Amino acid sequence: xxxxxxxxxNKVTEKGKDVELRCDPISGHTALYWYRQSLGQGxxxxxxxxxxxxxxxxxxxxxxxxAERTGGSVSTLTIQRTQQEDSAVYLCASRRLAGSSYNxxxxxxxxxxxxx
Amino acid sequence: QKExxxxxxxxxxxxxxxxxxxxxxxxxxxxxxxxxRQYSRKGPELLMYTYSSGNKEDGRFTAQVDKSSKYxxxxxxxxxxSDSATYLCAMGKGSSNTGKLIFGQGTTLQVKP
Numbered sequence: 001x002x003x004x005x006x007x008x009x010n011k012v013t014e015k016g017k018d019v020e021l022r023c024d025p026i027s028g029h030t031a032l033y034w035y036r037q038s039l040g041q042g043x044x045x046x047x048x049x050x051x052x053x054x055x056x057x058x059x060x061x062x063x064x065x066x067a068e069r070t071g072g073s074v075s076t077l078t079i080q081r082t083q084q085e086d087s088a089v090y091l092c093a094s095r096r097l098a099g100s101s102y103n104x105x106x107x108x109x110x111x112x113x114x115x116x
Numbered sequence: 117q118k119e120x121x122x123x124x125x126x127x128x129x130x131x132x133x134x135x136x137x138x139x140x141x142x143x144x145x146x147x148x149x150x151x152x153r154q155y156s157r158k159g160p161e162l163l164m165y166t167y168s169s170g171n172k173e174d175g176r177f178t179a180q181v182d183k184s185s186k187y188x189x190x191x192x193x194x195x196x197x198s199d200s201a202t203y204l205c206a207m208g209k210g211s212s213n214t215g216k217l218i219f220g221q222g223t224t225l226q227v228k229p
Contacts, residue, residue, distance in 0.1 A: 040222075041221055044219075107152075109158055
């Protein structure tokens, strides 16, 4: 079956503009995660969705960042008033069943965001 | 101090060499340990998953966990040019069911033919 898909694959924007990044998880996966990977850095957790539960937003770096997940499937990460330090690869991952002991997350290819 | 520390490298080895990649961590709550491989401009893919201390082998790859030392390793035997990638260690806390992972910085490996 299809893996996690993300769009756009690349996004160049000007400082101060808003951007929306999209993630389509694997069908049937109940958990969805957003991570940020800056140049030469590991993955930084941003936000986690599980079913209809309130999302875990503990990793969002500022109130300019927000995310939603509609209908328990597609998710959108929004960055308002982008800054140059927001330039990074934004990765989405989904997981089959939260609460299971097996924690494998399947990652999408990422969206490379460049803020000029 | 970061919860998970990983030497970013880069690490360059000749084909056929044994590669050792390592991570240390500070939080004893971590119970799940994983190694992800990430090729250039791709998302990470799970390579190895371990839950307890000890060794786990899969083909040319061996994952080792030492909880007493808070140290994990990934060994690659008979390394191939196709192993050239960034290797990320990741850890999860067993007390939580969120599956939120904490990643190391990643080690860039180049295997030269």
